[in-house]
Amino acid sequence: MKKQFPAFIAVLAIGFFFLNFTAQNESITLAADGSKFEIPDNVKQIIDNSCFGCHNIESKNDKAKKKLLFDELGELKTHKLVGKLADISDVVGEGEMPPKKAIERFPSIKLSDEDRNILKEWAAKTAEELTSK
Amino acid sequence: MKKKTIWIGLLAIILIIQLIPSGKPEVERNNPDDLLQNNPVPEKVGKLLRAACYDCHSNESNYPWYAYVAPVSFLVYYDIRHGRDELNFSDWNTLGKIEQAKLLDEIGEAVEEEEMPLPIYPPLHPEARLSDADRQLITDWADSFAESLFE
Numbered sequence: 322m323k324k325q326f327p328a329f330i331a332v333l334a335i336g337f338f339f340l341n342f343t344a345q346n347e348s349i350t351l352a353a354d355g356s357k358f359e360i361p362d363n364v365k366q367i368i369d370n371s372c373f374g375c376h377n378i379e380s381k382n383d384k385a386k387k388k389l390l391f392d393e394l395g396e397l398k399t400h401k402l403v404g405k406l407a408d409i410s411d412v413v414g415e416g417e418m419p420p421k422k423a424i425e426r427f428p429s430i431k432l433s434d435e436d437r438n439i440l441k442e443w444a445a446k447t448a449e450e451l452t453s454k
Numbered sequence: 455m456k457k458k459t460i461w462i463g464l465l466a467i468i469l470i471i472q473l474i475p476s477g478k479p480e481v482e483r484n485n486p487d488d489l490l491q492n493n494p495v496p497e498k499v500g501k502l503l504r505a506a507c508y509d510c511h512s513n514e515s516n517y518p519w520y521a522y523v524a525p526v527s528f529l530v531y532y533d534i535r536h537g538r539d540e541l542n543f544s545d546w547n548t549l550g551k552i553e554q555a556k557l558l559d560e561i562g563e564a565v566e567e568e569e570m571p572l573p574i575y576p577p578l579h580p581e582a583r584l585s586d587a588d589r590q591l592i593t594d595w596a597d598s599f600a601e602s603l604f605e
Contacts, residue, residue, distance in 0.1 A: 387563070388563070398604075401555075401559060401597075403551075407553065408556050408559065452552050
C-alpha cells in the first residue's frame with residue numbers, strides 16, 4: 322500500500338499536467354453535438370474587441386443577444402453553428418457589423434480592413450470545415 | 455375655383471406617375487428548384503410558407519389590383535425585389551448547404567420575433583396572419599430541416 326502511494330501521486334501529477342494542457346489549448350471548441358472548431362488567438366482578439374461587448378450573455382442589448390452569443394457558440398449544434406458562422410461572415414464582410422451607431426459610441430470597436438477580412442474569412446472557412454465533415 | 459385647381463393638379467400627378475417605369479418583378483410559375491417541390495416539407499408548413507412568405511420570397515408573387523397602381527406599386531415592387539434578393543424559395547435547391555443553414559436560422563428568428571411577415575402585409579392578406587402556433591410550427595420546421603442537412 323505504502324509503495325503504491327508515490328505511483329498514485331505520479332498518476333495524479335500526470336493527470337493534472339494533461340488537464341492543464343487541454344485547458345491552455347483554448348482555441349479548440351466543441352459544438353453541442355461534438356463537432357470541433359477552432360477560434361485562433363488573433364480571431365479571438367478581434368471578437369473580444371469588436372463583437373463580444375454586445376454579443377455576450379450578460380449584454381444589455383437584447384437584440385444582439387438573441388442573434389448571437391459568442392460565449393455560447395460551443396453550445397450550438399452544428400447546423401446552427403454553421404448558420405451563425407455564415408451570417409457572421411456576411412454581416413462582417415458587408416460592413417453591417419459592428420453597427421455604425423455602436424462605433425460612434427465606442428470608436429475602439431471599429432474593425433480595420435485587415436481585421437474585418439480575418440474575421441470574415443475565419444467564419445466562412447470554419448463553416449465550410451464543419452459542413453464538409 | 456382654387457380647390458378645383460388643386461384637385462385637377464393632384465389627379466394629373468397621379469396619372470403622370472403611372473407612366474414612370476416601375477420595374478415590376480416578373481412572375482414565374484415553373485420553378486424546378488423550388489423548396490416545396492424538392493424537399494419533404496410538412497404539408498401544413500408548406501401551406502403557411504405559401505400563404506405568408508411566397509408573395510415576396512419566391513418567383514410566384516400574386517399581385518393584387520392595387521399593386522399595379524403607382525405609388526403603391528413602387529412600394530410593393532421594392533419589397534418583392536428586396537425579399538427575393540434576401541431569400542427566394544423558388545431557387546432553394548440551387549443554394550449550398552451553408553447558405554441554406556444560414557437562411558433557415560434567419561427564417562426561424564424572423565418568424566419567432568415577428569419581424570416577418572412585414573407588418574404591412576398581414577392586414578391586407580388575412581391568410582398571412584400567423585398565430586403563435588403557426589409561428590412555432592415554422593420555427594420548429596426551420597430548425598429540424600437545417601439539422602437534417604447535416605445528418
